[in-house]
Structures are given as C-alpha cells and as structure tokens.
Amino acid sequence: MNKIIKYVLYDILRSRTIIGYTAFLFLMSFGLFNLESDPTKAVLSLLNVVLLIVPLISIIFGTIHFYNSTEFIELLVSQPINRRKIFLSEYLGVALSLAMAFVVGVGVPAMLFNPGPTSIYLVTSGVFLSFIFTSLAFLASVLTRDKAKGIGIALMLWFYFSLLYDGIVMFILFYFADYPLDNATLLLLSLNPIDLGRVLVLLNIDVSALMGYTGALYKSFFGNWVGIALAFGLMVIWVMVPLFFAQRKFVKKDL
Amino acid sequence: MKDPNSCPAVFTPKSIAFLDNLMNRQLKQAAMNFSRIFKKRFSLPLVLTNGFRQLKMKRLNLYLPKYSLPSALADGLLTLKCSALFLLFSLTFFVLNPTHAADLKVCKTCDYKTVTSAVNAAKPHDRILVQKGYYTESNIQIKKPVQLIGVGKPVIDAKNKGGIFQVETRHVVIKGFELQNVEVSYMRDYSAIKVYEGAHVTITDNHIKNAFFGIYLQRTDSCTVSRNIVEGEARTETTSGNAIHLWYSDFIKISDNKTSGHRDGIYLEFAKRCTIKDNLSFGNIRYGLHFMFSDGNVYTHNTFRNNGAGVAVMYTRDIVMKHNTFEHNWGPAAYGLLLKDISRSTISNNRFIKNTAGIYMEGSTYLHIEKNTFQGNGWALRVLSSCSEDTFRLNNFMSNTFDVSTNANSASNYFSHNYWDKYEGYDLNKDKIGDVPYRPVSLFSLVVERVPSSIMFLRSFIVDLMDRMEKVIPSFTPEMLKDDSPVLRQYAYDHA
Amino acid sequence: MITLENLSKSYGKLQVLNNISAQFNAGQVVSIIGPNGSGKTTMIKCLLGMVLPDSGRIMVDGAPVIKQWEYRSKIGYMPQISRFPENMKVEQLFKMMRDIRKSNKVLDEELIGQYNIPAMFQKSLGSLSGGNKQKVSAALACLFNTEILVLDEPTAGLDPLSSEILKTKILKEKNKGKLILISSHIMSEIDEVADDIFCLVDGNFRFYQSIESIKEITQEARLGKAIAKMMAV
Numbered sequence: 001m002n003k004i005i006k007y008v009l010y011d012i013l014r015s016r017t018i019i020g021y022t023a024f025l026f027l028m029s030f031g032l033f034n035l036e037s038d039p040t041k042a043v044l045s046l047l048n049v050v051l052l053i054v055p056l057i058s059i060i061f062g063t064i065h066f067y068n069s070t071e072f073i074e075l076l077v078s079q080p081i082n083r084r085k086i087f088l089s090e091y092l093g094v095a096l097s098l099a100m101a102f103v104v105g106v107g108v109p110a111m112l113f114n115p116g117p118t119s120i121y122l123v124t125s126g127v128f129l130s131f132i133f134t135s136l137a138f139l140a141s142v143l144t145r146d147k148a149k150g151i152g153i154a155l156m157l158w159f160y161f162s163l164l165y166d167g168i169v170m171f172i173l174f175y176f177a178d179y180p181l182d183n184a185t186l187l188l189l190s191l192n193p194i195d196l197g198r199v200l201v202l203l204n205i206d207v208s209a210l211m212g213y214t215g216a217l218y219k220s221f222f223g224n225w226v227g228i229a230l231a232f233g234l235m236v237i238w239v240m241v242p243l244f245f246a247q248r249k250f251v252k253k254d255l
Numbered sequence: 256m257k258d259p260n261s262c263p264a265v266f267t268p269k270s271i272a273f274l275d276n277l278m279n280r281q282l283k284q285a286a287m288n289f290s291r292i293f294k295k296r297f298s299l300p301l302v303l304t305n306g307f308r309q310l311k312m313k314r315l316n317l318y319l320p321k322y323s324l325p326s327a328l329a330d331g332l333l334t335l336k337c338s339a340l341f342l343l344f345s346l347t348f349f350v351l352n353p354t355h356a357a358d359l360k361v362c363k364t365c366d367y368k369t370v371t372s373a374v375n376a377a378k379p380h381d382r383i384l385v386q387k388g389y390y391t392e393s394n395i396q397i398k399k400p401v402q403l404i405g406v407g408k409p410v411i412d413a414k415n416k417g418g419i420f421q422v423e424t425r426h427v428v429i430k431g432f433e434l435q436n437v438e439v440s441y442m443r444d445y446s447a448i449k450v451y452e453g454a455h456v457t458i459t460d461n462h463i464k465n466a467f468f469g470i471y472l473q474r475t476d477s478c479t480v481s482r483n484i485v486e487g488e489a490r491t492e493t494t495s496g497n498a499i500h501l502w503y504s505d506f507i508k509i510s511d512n513k514t515s516g517h518r519d520g521i522y523l524e525f526a527k528r529c530t531i532k533d534n535l536s537f538g539n540i541r542y543g544l545h546f547m548f549s550d551g552n553v554y555t556h557n558t559f560r561n562n563g564a565g566v567a568v569m570y571t572r573d574i575v576m577k578h579n580t581f582e583h584n585w586g587p588a589a590y591g592l593l594l595k596d597i598s599r600s601t602i603s604n605n606r607f608i609k610n611t612a613g614i615y616m617e618g619s620t621y622l623h624i625e626k627n628t629f630q631g632n633g634w635a636l637r638v639l640s641s642c643s644e645d646t647f648r649l650n651n652f653m654s655n656t657f658d659v660s661t662n663a664n665s666a667s668n669y670f671s672h673n674y675w676d677k678y679e680g681y682d683l684n685k686d687k688i689g690d691v692p693y694r695p696v697s698l699f700s701l702v703v704e705r706v707p708s709s710i711m712f713l714r715s716f717i718v719d720l721m722d723r724m725e726k727v728i729p730s731f732t733p734e735m736l737k738d739d740s741p742v743l744r745q746y747a748y749d750h751a
Numbered sequence: 752m753i754t755l756e757n758l759s760k761s762y763g764k765l766q767v768l769n770n771i772s773a774q775f776n777a778g779q780v781v782s783i784i785g786p787n788g789s790g791k792t793t794m795i796k797c798l799l800g801m802v803l804p805d806s807g808r809i810m811v812d813g814a815p816v817i818k819q820w821e822y823r824s825k826i827g828y829m830p831q832i833s834r835f836p837e838n839m840k841v842e843q844l845f846k847m848m849r850d851i852r853k854s855n856k857v858l859d860e861e862l863i864g865q866y867n868i869p870a871m872f873q874k875s876l877g878s879l880s881g882g883n884k885q886k887v888s889a890a891l892a893c894l895f896n897t898e899i900l901v902l903d904e905p906t907a908g909l910d911p912l913s914s915e916i917l918k919t920k921i922l923k924e925k926n927k928g929k930l931i932l933i934s935s936h937i938m939s940e941i942d943e944v945a946d947d948i949f950c951l952v953d954g955n956f957r958f959y960q961s962i963e964s965i966k967e968i969t970q971e972a973r974l975g976k977a978i979a980k981m982m983a984v
Binding site: 038041044047048051052167174177181182184198199201202208209212213 | 585586587589609610611612631632633634653654656657676702705706707708709710711712713714715716717718719
C-alpha cells in the first residue's frame with residue numbers, strides 16, 4: 001500500500017495544480033503577514049481563506065484527480081492488488097498532498113510570523129479540512145461515472161457546507177430564539193466540518209467572547225480540553241464516514 | 256484614663272474634673288517634650304497641618320456626635336473646656352506619639368510567651384517584638400497604641416477560633432506577621448486584622464492565609480494597608496469573606512497588596528477619599544475590586560486578573576481610575592470593569608485585556624473614558640441605553656471580537672479619535688484620520704444580543720457577508736453610534 | 752485453466768453478458784471476437800475482476816476468483832486504451848509495477864528490448880504517443896512471465912512493424928504453454944496467431960470453435976469470410 005501511495009503522491013506532487021495551489025497559499029499567507037501589522041489579524045484573514053479555499057480546492061481537485069486516474073486505477077485493479085488498498089492509497093495520496101500543500105503554503109508562514117497555539121489550531125483545522133473534503137470528493141466521484149456530474153456534486157457539497165448550511169442553521173436559531181438552543185447549536189455545528197474547523201480556531205482567538213455564554217455544557221466545552229478533543233474527534237469522524245461509504249461503493253464498482 | 260490617646264467613654268462631670276487635672280500635668284510634660292522632639296523629628300508646618308486635620312476630622316466630626324453629652328455640657332464654660340481638652344489631646348498626641356517607652360519581646364523563652372500577654376502588659380507606645388515562632392492565639396484585643404512587629408515572620412494561628420488582631424484605638428502598627436486559619440462564621444466577620452473605630456493604624460508586610468476576612472477596617476480613617484499578601488482558600492461566596500474590606504472608612508491608603516482566593520479582593524463600602532494603588536487582585540471568586548457609595552477614590556496602577564466576575568463598581572461618583580490593568584476575566588457575568596450608576600468619573604490609561612466584556616456600563620453618565628487600550632476582549636464595550644453623556648476618546652481597540660455592543664440607538668455618547676483595528680476606511684487628505692466614520696456596532700453583534708447561541712457562527716462566511724452588507728447599507732445597526740474621526744495609527748500608550 | 756460458468760452482467764436494462772460459459776486451457780490462444788458492444792471487453796474485465804458479474808462463477812486454476820485479487824498475479828493484461836499517470840516517467844512505471852508484483856519469477860524483458868523502451872525511460876507517460884503507450888502496455892503485460900496473457904485489441908494503434916513483433920511474441924509465449932486471450936477485429940491477425948475463436952453477439956454466446964473447424968464448416972480459406980458466414984447462420 002505504501003508503494004502505491006508513494007507513486008500516487010509522486011504523480012500529484014509533480015502536477016502543476018498542486019504546485020500552483022501551494023504557491024498561491026504561500027504567497028497569500030506571506031502577503032497577509034507582511035501587509036498586516038498585527039499578526040493576529042493576519043491569522044483571522046487566513047482563517048477565512050482556510051474555511052473557504054481549502055474545502056473548495058480539496059473537493060474540486062480530489063474529484064478531478066479521481067476521474068483523471070480512472071485508467072491508472074484500472075491498471076492497478078488488473079494487478080494483484082486489493083481494491084480497498086488501491087482506493088485508500090489514492091485517497092491518502094490526494095489528501096496527503098493537499099494537506100502538505102496547505103502546511104507548506106499556510107502552516108510555514110503562520111508558524112514563522114505568528115508562532116503559537118492559534119496558528120497550530122489554524123493549521124490543524126486546515127489539514128483536517130483537506131482530508132475531509134478529499135473524502136467527500138471521492139464520495140462524489142464514485143457516485144457517478146460522469147466527470148461533469150461528479151464535479152457538479154462536489155461543488156454543491158462545497159456550497160452547502162460553506163454557506164448554505166450556516167445560513168439555514170442561523171435562520172433556525174433566529175426563528176426559535178425563545179427556546180434554549182445551546183445543546184442544539186453544538187449538535188448542529190458538529191454536522192458541518194467547516195464549522196468544526198472554525199470553532200477550533202475560535203476556541204483560541206475568541207475565547208473571551210465564547211466564555212460569555214451561560215450553560216454548563218458550553219462552559220465545559222470551551223473551558224478545557226474536552227471541547228478540543230470533541231471537535232477533533234468529530235473531524236476524524238467526518239473524514240471516516242464519507243470515505244467509508246465511498247470505499248464500499250468503489251469496491252463494488254465496475255470499471 | 257491614663258492614656259491620653261484613648262478616647263474617654265463618657266464625659267461625666269467627674270471625668271471632666273479628672274481630665275482637668277490631667278491637663279495641667281500634661282501641659283507641663285508637653286512643654287518639656289515639645290521642644291526636644293519637635294526639633295528632632297518634625298517640621299513645624301507638618302505638625303500644624305496634621306494637628307489641625309486631626310482635630311477637625313477625627314475629634315469633632317467623627318467622635319463627638321457619637322457621645323451622649325451630659326446636660327452639664329450645655330454650660331458654655333464646660334463646652335469650652337471640653338474643646339480645649341480636645342485641642343490639648345491632639346497636641347500631646349503628636350508630641351508623644353513618636354516615642355515608645357519600651358520593647359517587649361515575645362518568644363518561647365522570653366518574658367512573654369504569648370502575644371496576648373505582651374499586649375496586655377504593654378504601656379501605650381511600647382513596641383512588642385514578636386520573635387520568629389509559631390503562636391496559637393486568637394482574638395487579641397489591642398486598645399492602646401502599640402507597635403506589633405514580627406521579627407522573622409512569626410506565625411499566629413487562630414486554629415479556626417475567631418479572629419486574630421482586633422484593634423480599637425489609634426496609632427497601632429501591625430507589621431511582619433504571618434496570620435492564618437481565621438474562623439468562618441455566618442454571624443460575625445472574623446478577620447485576621449480588624450480595625451474598629453481606629454485611626455492611623457498601619458498594617459504592613461503581613462502574610463494572611465486562609466482567613467475568613469483578611470484585613471477589615473470599620474469606621475476608621477487615615478489608615479495604611481500596604482505590602483500585605485492576603486491569600487484565601489474560598490470555595491463559595493457565602494463561606495468566604497473579603498481580603499481587604501473597608502466600611503465607613505475614609506482617607507485610607509491601600510497599596511502594594513496581593514489579594515487572592517477570597518470573595519472580593521478589595522471591597523469598599525461608604526469609603527471616601529481613599530487611594531488604592533499598585534495592588535494585585537487575582538483569583539478571587541467574586542470581584543477583584545468591588546465598591547459602592549465610595550466617592551472620590553483614586554485607583555491607580557492596580558492589576559485585577561482572573562477574578563470570578565472581574566471588577567464591579569456601583570453607585571459612586573467622582574472616581575479616578577488610571578493605569579490599571581483588567582485582564583482575563585472570563586464568564587457569562589464577568590467584566591473587566593462593570594460600571595453601574597457611576598458618574599462624573601475619569602477612566603484613563605487603563606488596559607483591558609482578554610475579558611469577556613472589557614467595560615460593561617449601565618446607568619453611567621458623564622464619564623471620560625480615554626486613552627485606554629482594549630485588546631482581545633469578547634466585547635470591548637457594552638454600553639446600555641441607560642448611559643448618556645459619556646465620552647470615549649483616544650482609546651485603542653484591538654483584536655476584540657466585538658468592539659461595541661448596545662441596545663440603544665441614541666446619540667448621547669460620544670466616540671472620537673479612537674483607533675479601531677477593524678476600520679477599513681481610507682485617508683485621502685493624509686491627516687491620519689479616516690475620511691469615513693467607523694461604526695463599531697456590527698450587525699452580527701445585534702444578532703448575538705438576540706440569539707446568544709449564534710455566537711458559534713462567529714467568523715463564518717455567512718456572518719462576514721452579513722456584516723459587510725450591513726456596512727454598505729446600514730439598516731439595523733444604530734445610525735448615530737459612530738466614530739467620525741477614527742485614527743489610522745494605533746496610539747502608543749505607556750500604561751504602566 | 753480458466754472456467755466461466757453462466758456469467759451474466761447487465762448495466763441497467765442493457766444485458767451485456769448473458770449466461771456465458773466457457774473453458775480456456777493452457778497452451779491455447781483464444782481470440783474473442785464479436786461486433787462492437789458485444790461484451791468482449793466486459794467479459795475480459797470480469798475475468799480481471801474489474802467488473803463484478805451479476806451472477807455466475809469464474810474459476811482460475813479451479814479456484815473461484817470473484818472478489819479475490821491474489822489470482823491476478825497469474826495474469827498479464829494489456830488494456831484496450833492505455834492511459835497512465837501523466838506525470839510519471841516510463842522508468843518509474845516499470846519500477847512501480849515490479850514493486851507491486853514482487854514477482855520472483857524471471858522477468859521477461861524481451862519486448863522492452865525489441866520496442867526500445869529504455870529510450871523513452873526518461874519521458875513522462877503523458878507525453879508519449881498512443882502507439883508508444885501501447886508498446887509500454889504490451890511490454891508490461893509480458894514482463895512478469897505470467898501463465899495467462901489477456902490482450903484487449905493489442906495491435907490497435909501499433910505500427911505494422913511493432914504489430915509483427917507482438918504477434919511473434921504471442922506465438923512464442925503460446926509455445927511456452929501459456930493461455931493467451933486476445934480480443935481483436937483484425938481477422939488476418941487472428942488467423943496468424945489464434946487457435947480458437949470465441950464469438951459473442953449482443954452478450955450472447957455464439958460459437959467457440961477452432962479456426963480449422965470453422966474453415967472446414969464454412970468451406971472458406973479466408974477466416975474473415977468464414978466468420979461472416981458463421982455469423983450469418
């Protein structure tokens with residue numbers, strides 16, 4: 001399996017897309033840190049990028065890559081290799097290279113200009129989001145043979161998670177403002193990986209404001225490691241679940 | 256009535272006669288001592304001003320009304336005599352005070368084995384030197400002006416039976432003790448050091464551990480509380496007292512103390528014209544500083560950190576708060592500084608760092624809030640509609656989640672020349688002041704005000720979109736609440 | 752060596768393979784023929800585990816192979832269209848395949864030599880022409896000296912000279928006692944290398960006979976005509 005990952009990785013890392021992505025992230029981070037006198041503000045701007053661009057690129061690149069590797073996958077499938085291994089290798093290859101691009105493009109400047117827990121959480125969230133949206137990309141790809149359709153599904157997923165979902169939930173919260181919604185909010189947040197990534201960073205930069213909320217669950221959530229552990233746990237689930245379904249579908253799929 | 260400095264309990268004709276004799280005797284003594292000591296220790300103006308203030312404030316204003324004056328006092332002569340007596344008292348007091356007759360040593364092998372026995376045996380102005388050691392004593396009554404000096408930090412342990420020192424006179428010094436385990440009571444305010452109706456009491460360099468109340472001043476004035484460390488082990492509000500507690504006490508100087516683990520770090524009620532300076536109050540379960548009805552106090556260079564509910568001050572006017580640091584006060588009801596019904600006061604050059612609310616204001620008017628730095632707070636300012644005529648000038652607002660939130664749409668508070676790190680305007684005429692006004696109240700802060708749990712959507716794409724749209728076409732946020740002259744460069748204040 | 756039992760496969764309403772059974776043995780060169788869309792490639796893909804049949808069994812050396820993967824070490828496969836990871840260099844591809852196969856058999860590098868593949872080792876696969884890709888693909892299929900070779904339209908896109916090399920190679924491998932399955936439309940080619948013809952039409956089994964007997968039955972010397980006659984029956 002490691003061998004296959006190695007070749008998938010090598011293939012992706014050589015492609016211009018991922019290099020361009022890395023360069024884009026790096027230039028943007030570098031620029032933000034140089035333009036902003038306050039590194040915390042730069043991190044905040046970066047957060048917006050991380051929450052929008054990283055899922056978008058991950059899901060689109062993942063989907064396109066999967067369709068482009070159909071022949072390569074066929075080649076591997078005709079070899080004495082387990083399909084599950086092929087699938088996971090492809091996944092890890094794509095996810096790792098996206099995550100690496102992110103770490104180089106955002107992580108390195110962030111740790112250089114603003115070392116500290118906030119940057120660490122930002123980078124961790126970004127890495128998780130890369131993995132999660134690659135996972136969703138692979139799910140979108142195995143759902144249909146049609147490349148255009150697959151990319152369409154991927155884009156819709158991105159739009160849903162990055163904008164639509166929050167809008168709907170905000171609307172619900174506003175509509176039911178008279179009811180206690182603390183626990184419901186936490187639950188609804190955990191149903192969107194982008195929100196989870198955002199909350200992880202918020203726990204660092206806006207803890208002063210977050211601590212302003214009543215409710216024992218909130219307090220314990222923000223007050224200690226429970227919240228962070230929980231958020232990370234949910235992110236892991238967000239990687240695993242789509243990947244599991246995608247893999248199940250892939251193993252039965254006709255190539 | 257051997258001690259001229261202790262106040263007579265009741266002026267009966269008999270006691271007046273006795274005092275008459277005493278007066279003659281003391282006049283001679285005073286005349287003798289005066290020239291000697293005076294040359295040595297005092298400059299004339301100091302003695303005179305001090306004496307005058309002493310006379311005016313303590314004797315006449317404070318003590319006189321409390322005594323039940325006998326009918327004989329209706330006699331004008333007697334009244335005159337009495338006044339003369341007071342004048343004399345103050346004079347002799349100042350003359351005699353700096354001297355002390357003897358040093359009494361307390362230790363296991365000394366003449367005095369306990370602090371109590373030494374205090375009982377001491378003459379006024381004696382010095383009691385308590386040697387290093389461990390003393391199990393409580394409820395030590397001090398009714399004459401003595402100096403209690405701990406040599407090598409002797410420990411006095413009350414073993415949870417009552418308080419430790421109770422001072423009921425003037426000119427007492429308590430210095431250099433380690434006082435511990437004062438009883439917790441729901442009925443009485445047991446304290447490590449309690450001063451009741453005393454004045455010019457100096458409490459310095461003590462280390463108080465696990466006390467119900469630490470230092471308690473009741474109906475006192477002109478006392479000094481400095482360089483003490485008061486550490487409590489409070490768990491709940493009801494079972495804990497305050498570290499430094501003032502009640503009806505004026506002209507008190509509280510400086511360089513460290514208070515922690517109590518209900519309130521520094522508590523003042525009906526305490527006027529006090530100076531609170533260079534104290535550190537942290538980790539108290541309620542407030543780091545708490546005062547009400549305490550006009551004219553000056554608070555400078557204090558640090559209030561990580562207290563359960565931050566700092567809350569109420570029903571007071573004419574206060575000055577400068578160069579203080581309010582930091583890390585987190586919680587649904589925690590405030591860097593809560594102002595309720597405060598008026599005509601100045602809050603300047605303070606730092607508000609990482610509080611849930613930097614300043615929360617309710618019913619506060621005519622405040623000058625200037626040159627402060629608000630950094631990393633959830634809400635830098637929460638200004639309720641009941642506030643008016645307040646001025647916010649020349650402050651720095653940096654990295655706050657929300658700069659200002661309010662439930663009002665009035666134009667009665669003024670913002671100008673502040674630095675807002677969220678300002679995105681331009682400065683075409685290069686005067687270092689933004690050409691378009693800054694509106695510190697964001698739409699999302701209004702949403703959060705209505706639906707608190709929506710705070711979790713902070714910094715999400717949809718919230719950013721919402722706020723940006725509101726900035727372009729303001730329709731929900733208060734129209735008049737704005738800074739017309741936002742400065743572009745952060746002010747460099749030296750808050751320390 | 753390979754046994755197909757009642758193999759069926761449909762994509763939606765379209766029945767691609769309908770109850771196909773067959774037996775292929777070592778030393779045989781079988782040509783799978785049929786019009787476009789008759790199910791040739793699907794059958795090959797079923798054999799390779801790339802398509803899962805709806806029903807039926809496939810046995811290789813007596814063992815069922817559906818949802819298995821180890822048996823593929825016995826098969827060398829050359830797909831109809833060879834598209835490889837674009838950024839990978841030819842040399843790397845060979846290295847990778849060797850890596851994956853971990854074969855301890857002697858490698859058969861004859862085609863690598865004959866096609867002069869080392870000359871393109873440093874080229875990336877994306878930059879190769881279709882013909883060169885086919886050469887790489889053919890060389891890979893033969894590399895591991897497998898007992899079974901499955902070639903899906905192997906000579907399509909190859910220049911005549913390269914086709915000749917491949918045909919020679921097929922005959923050579925046949926003589927080693929291997930089973931070779933070829934799908935092809937080019938009758939002259941089939942006539943040259945194949946022993947038997949397995950014919951599919953619209954997913955249905957049509958006939959499976961030796962070339963000799965086909966020629967005999969139809970009384971035609973040219974295989975093309977013979978097949979046409981067979982189909983017309």
